[in-house]
Amino acid sequence: MANDKRIETIPGNSPVRDIPADYYPTGCGFWFKIPEGKDAGKKLFYRDSSHGEGKPENTIVFVHGNPESSYIYRKVIKEIITAAKKPFRIIAMDHVGFGLSDQSTYHLECMNHAENLLQLVRYLDLKNVTMVVHDWGGPIGVGAFLKEPERVSNLVLTNTTIFPMPETGITYNTYPVKWIGWSKVPLLMPRIFWGHYSSYAIYRTPANPFMIISQMIIYIAMAVFGIFTGEEKVAKKFFRDQFNSKSNRLSSRRFVRQSGRWGKGNTFPEPSLGQQDTTPFYRFMQDNIKKLWGPVGRNIGVRAVLGRWDPLGKDEVIKQWTDNLPQLQGHVQVFENVGHFIEEAKPREIAEAIIDVAKLK
Numbered sequence: 001m002a003n004d005k006r007i008e009t010i011p012g013n014s015p016v017r018d019i020p021a022d023y024y025p026t027g028c029g030f031w032f033k034i035p036e037g038k039d040a041g042k043k044l045f046y047r048d049s050s051h052g053e054g055k056p057e058n059t060i061v062f063v064h065g066n067p068e069s070s071y072i073y074r075k076v077i078k079e080i081i082t083a084a085k086k087p088f089r090i091i092a093m094d095h096v097g098f099g100l101s102d103q104s105t106y107h108l109e110c111m112n113h114a115e116n117l118l119q120l121v122r123y124l125d126l127k128n129v130t131m132v133v134h135d136w137g138g139p140i141g142v143g144a145f146l147k148e149p150e151r152v153s154n155l156v157l158t159n160t161t162i163f164p165m166p167e168t169g170i171t172y173n174t175y176p177v178k179w180i181g182w183s184k185v186p187l188l189m190p191r192i193f194w195g196h197y198s199s200y201a202i203y204r205t206p207a208n209p210f211m212i213i214s215q216m217i218i219y220i221a222m223a224v225f226g227i228f229t230g231e232e233k234v235a236k237k238f239f240r241d242q243f244n245s246k247s248n249r250l251s252s253r254r255f256v257r258q259s260g261r262w263g264k265g266n267t268f269p270e271p272s273l274g275q276q277d278t279t280p281f282y283r284f285m286q287d288n289i290k291k292l293w294g295p296v297g298r299n300i301g302v303r304a305v306l307g308r309w310d311p312l313g314k315d316e317v318i319k320q321w322t323d324n325l326p327q328l329q330g331h332v333q334v335f336e337n338v339g340h341f342i343e344e345a346k347p348r349e350i351a352e353a354i355i356d357v358a359k360l361k
Contacts, residue, residue: 005033006033006035006123007030007031007033008031008043009030010031011031011043011045012042012043012101013102013103014045014099014100014101014102014103014242015241015242015243015244015245015248016099016100016238016241016242017241018238018241020071022074023074023100024047025047028047028049029046029047029100030046030047031044031045031100031101032044032093032119032123037115038112039096039102039105042096042101043102044095044120045093045099045101046091046093046094047090047091047093048089048090048091048124049089050087050090051081051084051090052084052085052086052087053087054086055087056087056088057086058089058153058358059126059127059129059130060080060088060089060091060130060354061091061130061132061141062076062077062090062091062092062132063131063133063134063138063140063141064092064095064099065133065138065140066098066135066136066255066256067194067201067202067239067252067255067256068134068135068341069095069099069242070099071099071235072343072344073092073132073134075344075347076343076347076354079347079350079351079352080351080354083352084355085361086359086361088358091124093117093120095116095117095140096108096112096116097248097252098248099242103245103247103248104247104248104251105247105272106270106271106273107254107268107270107271108251108255109255109258109278110136110139110140110143110281111143113136113140114139114140114143114144114281117140118147121144121148126151127151128153129145129152130155130156130301130354130357130358131145131156132158132354133156133157134158135159135312135340136160137160138157138161139160139263139281139285142155142285142289143162143281143284146288146292146293149288149292149293149297149298153300153358154301154303154357155293155300155301156303156357157305157306157321158304158306158343158350159307159310159340159341159342160312161317161320161321162263162282162285162286163263163286163324164262164263164264164282165262165263165317166316166317168316169311170310170314172259172260172262172311175310175311176209176212176309177209177212178209180213183257183258183259183260185197186256187257191246191250191253193220194249194253195223195240195241195242195243195244196223196240197216198239198240198243198252199219199223199240200216200220200223201341202341203236203344204216204339205339206309206338232344258278262311263282263286264279264282265277265279265280265282266278289325290324290325293325294325294327295326295327299327300325301357301358302321302327302328302331303332303353303354303356303357304318304328304331304332304333305333305335305342305346305349305353306318306332306333306334306335307334307338307339307340307341308337309336309337309339309340310339310340312340318332318334331353331357333349333353
């Protein structure tokens with residue numbers, strides 16, 4: 001890869017200055033120069049590592065959401081490396097505007113990230129993929145791979161959806177605090193504190209509204225001075241630092257504002273691109289996932305590991321998945337006292353689901 005003009009080993013303009021030692025193994029971190037589209041020329045980071053003896057037949061592709069990066073999967077990856085008995089390859093990328101990839105220059109949505117991901121997938125010619133998706137990584141990953149559905153053999157869901165968010169029960173307009181839903185936070189949170197708040201959101205735990213607000217204030221106040229307590233200090237700092245960029249903050253906040261209409265499509269003005277419409281992107285997935293990946297299509301293997309304390313962990317969302325991918329029935333694990341960022345709380349269980357569906361034992 002060293003002689004490949006589209007692949008580099010030198011970072012671009014990510015605002016992150018301290019790369020965690022366990023972000024990727026030595027010699028396994030690369031930057032893909034996006035050749036086409038709105039982000040042409042930007043560097044997209046990806047980890048490409050192989051594990052176990054022999055040539056891997058399985059490729060596990062991790063697709064992250066917002067406000068995280070591929071680093072959200074670090075614990076899951078360690079568990080797989082420890083427990084898998086067959087060789088496998090790992091591809092884990094950072095979307096533009098996140099992690100070690102270049103900063104964003106416009107307010108990206110899932111459809112934009114999916115376009116970038118598809119270019120990387122085609123360039124690496126990924127096959128026999130077990131795709132692991134979380135949060136907005138669901139529509140990003142599914143939106144990209146459904147364009148070439150034969151590349152995917154398995155799908156592992158962790159608190160995500162591509163379908164319209166059911167209005168029954170909690171939604172991102174009422175979670176985690178009824179009067180300050182997740183989708184409304186960008187309207188209230190000062191932009192300068194977005195990285196601090198994002199780091200807090202990843203590590204918050206189920207609590208009553210008063211505790212959520214009070215813990216948030218304390219956390220942000222300490223994070224401003226670089227004080228992180230408890231476990232995962234390095235990760236907390238990293239998830240903050242990726243938003244030491246005005247453009248990255250604006251793009252991430254745009255993502256969060258859309259969560260109130262998750263899966264339903266929305267239109268919005270983008271300063272540099274004009275009027276944008278996400279509706280066709282979602283309709284394509286919703287119209288095609290069942291016939292391409294369901295029992296009458298490729299009948300891919302599907303598993304789900306979900307945190308219940310989250311709109312994406314409610315029964316109505318699970319039913320949408322099982323209605324479209326019936327082979328998921330009987331393969332859903334739900335943890336009642338776990339929130340949205342389940343990778344931090346249940347990495348072993350997620351790793352076991354990946355190993356099971358990909359037959360790596």
